[in-house]
Amino acid sequence: MDKISLKAMGKINLALDVLGRRENGYHDVRMIMQSVQIYDRLTISKSREAGITVTTNRSYLPTDQGNLVYQAAKLLIDEFKITEGIHIELKKFLPVAAGMAGGSSDAAAVLYGMNRMFRLGLSGNDLMKRGVKIGADIPFCIMRGTVLSEGIGEILTPLTPAPSCHVLIAKPGINVSTRYVYEKLDSCPINDHPDIDGMLAAIDASDFYAMAGKLGNVLEQITKAEYPVIGEIESVMLSHGAAGAAMSGSGPTVFGLFDDEEKALAAYDLLKEGHLAKQIYLTKFFNTHRRQEENHAGL
Numbered sequence: 205m206d207k208i209s210l211k212a213m214g215k216i217n218l219a220l221d222v223l224g225r226r227e228n229g230y231h232d233v234r235m236i237m238q239s240v241q242i243y244d245r246l247t248i249s250k251s252r253e254a255g256i257t258v259t260t261n262r263s264y265l266p267t268d269q270g271n272l273v274y275q276a277a278k279l280l281i282d283e284f285k286i287t288e289g290i291h292i293e294l295k296k297f298l299p300v301a302a303g304m305a306g307g308s309s310d311a312a313a314v315l316y317g318m319n320r321m322f323r324l325g326l327s328g329n330d331l332m333k334r335g336v337k338i339g340a341d342i343p344f345c346i347m348r349g350t351v352l353s354e355g356i357g358e359i360l361t362p363l364t365p366a367p368s369c370h371v372l373i374a375k376p377g378i379n380v381s382t383r384y385v386y387e388k389l390d391s392c393p394i395n396d397h398p399d400i401d402g403m404l405a406a407i408d409a410s411d412f413y414a415m416a417g418k419l420g421n422v423l424e425q426i427t428k429a430e431y432p433v434i435g436e437i438e439s440v441m442l443s444h445g446a447a448g449a450a451m452s453g454s455g456p457t458v459f460g461l462f463d464d465e466e467k468a469l470a471a472y473d474l475l476k477e478g479h480l481a482k483q484i485y486l487t488k489f490f491n492t493h494r495r496q497e498e499n500h501a502g503l
């Protein structure tokens with residue numbers, strides 16, 4: 205196999221709680237992660253010249269070790285002493301620095317794809333152990349689907365797929381640094397923890413309305429205080445029939461869950477007309493956990 209094409213799925217956080225901060229700066233989290241059907245496209249090909257080259261349709265992204273796909277490729281090249289070169293073509297469609305784990309998902313796709321291309325024989329767990337060295341969300345991005353994520357993001361429990369619905373995703377035209385939001389959180393008391401156990405029960409019971417009623421994210425108090433547009437987008441979604449709306453990750457992306465596509469489309473139009481969001485997507489959950497033995501040609 206000299207070439208492989210992969211989809212790197214984005215995610216939203218149905219719930220995100222922070223339990224504490226470790227001495228090394230990492231945070232202990234408890235999150236319910238959900239893949240969505242918006243993705244970047246990667247093509248990895250072998251090249252005769254040794255080394256890693258990256259091209260991307262987003263000129264502002266680094267193409268050297270600053271890019272997470274580069275770091276993922278380098279990790280496997282160094283460990284397995286791969287002598288052939290690698291070219292990664294990254295077509296970004298996911299919003300960048302948005303709380304949708306775009307970079308992590310790209311890196312996860314590289315680990316997964318190179319494992320297949322070079323027949324490295326690594327299991328999903330082996331890939332996740334390596335992925336977490338690059339980024340805390342990478343293990344989830346390898347697994348995908350509906351997942352409870354604990355520890356710093358490396359303790360994963362796959363869940364029953366969350367009940368299907370229409371997901372409206374809106375990213376305002378601001379960029380938020382994940383590191384900044386976590387640092388700010390460390391100096392603030394957390395007043396309102398999401399009911400993760402309640403959400404787990406709702407998902408287990410396939411109860412869409414109970415699930416949508418329990419969306420919550422402790423990072424929202426930080427990001428929303430600085431960027432009121434997050435609250436404004438949520439209000440538009442809720443007043444147009446969303447059963448729930450919340451911020452994803454450290455933001456600024458906001459998502460709303462709808463039981464009806466027409467309502468979601470009406471909210472989509474309104475957000476567009478009001479220029480509240482720069483990027484808007486109407487999508488659905490992606491609910492296939494990635495398994496090692498799957499044939500992912502084209503995925």
Ligand code: ATP
Pocket residue numbers: 265266270271272273299300301302303304305306307308310311341382453454
């Ligand atoms: P998370 O939800 O994990 O916090 P995010 O959506 O907030 O992720 P990313 O889109 O992954 O953030 O990107 C954050 C930063 O990482 C960007 O500012 C960018 O410069 C850098 N970066 C490195 N590699 C990538 C990549 N492949 N795609 C996007 N950003 C990347």
